[in-house]
């Protein structure tokens with residue numbers, strides 16, 4: 001029996017109206033994401049990455065087309081259903097950390113649980129356990145302004161995990177960070193994927209990170225122009241040693257108008273023509289559905305940053 005994707009976008013388009021001007025942010029995007037996958041979305045600034053992520057997250061509606069979550073139409077949810085979906089099924093982190101400065105970081109992490117029917121002491125306990133997960137236990141009574149950017153992003157990740165979501169959506173989460181902090185955040189995201197099989201969709205500008213994804217969606221001009229399956233997926237520990245981008249990815253990055261230079265910096269070249277979408281390269285995740293469902297509902301507090309060293313590769317993923 002064919003597996004049901006966690007996400008399926010069918011012919012998704014999004015047009016923004018800016019006065020008299022129509023901006024076609026997305027033009028007929030088709031994609032499928034399977035449970036337990038680590039997906040990177042890569043492409044030049046303005047190609048529609050954030051728009052796509054926000055539609056998947058139910059933050060805005062497509063102009064045409066449909067998004068299916070676990071086989072169910074997102075458009076069929078009413079406002080309550082959508083709010084519940086955003087609150088409990090997905091965790092989102094952005095380039096900006098969006099922490100509330102007047103609250104300590106435990107209160108920040110516990111905030112999304114305000115709407116859950118659990119006691120304050122349970123909320124705090126869960127937030128504390130997640131602070132440990134992201135390796136910041138000793139900062140519990142600090143406010144966000146007392147933390148570095150990288151630490152604040154880890155707090156934001158902990159906050160996004162507090163409702164035990166199925167899926168992590170991350171929109172350039174390392175964009176504002178120095179390379180060491182960025183690598184720590186990446187390591188954490190990879191670890192969440194590898195250890196608790198959480199589905200991760202990461203928008204990144206950094207081609208060095210593409211080697212950690214199971215599949216990469218290359219975007220250009222509002223379209224997914226290419227899907228690449230990584231034959232060899234790197235583990236979280238390698239992030240700290242990053243600095244090399246495989247030739248295969250350099251070539252693929254070139255096709256979406258990004259030039260990969262030594263430091264993993266991406267600068268754009270504008271005169272690129274879109275290549276036609278490749279044949280369906282979707283591979284189904286090796287996780288049986290029941291197992292995937294189970295792992296997605298499990299508590300995340302067992303995922304510790306410090307445990308990243310002990311991570312086991314995903315079954316059957318590495319070639």
Ligand code: ADP
Nearest residue numbers: 016018023025044045046047048049050051052
């Ligand atoms: P990316 O994340 O790849 O940089 P975006 O999804 O943010 O791209 O934007 C895609 C296109 O849509 C860009 O041309 C952008 O200017 C435009 N756009 C994004 N959001 C809006 C909006 N709210 N109103 C009008 N245009 C928008």
Ligand code: MG
Nearest residue numbers: 049050051171
């Ligand atoms: Mg963006």
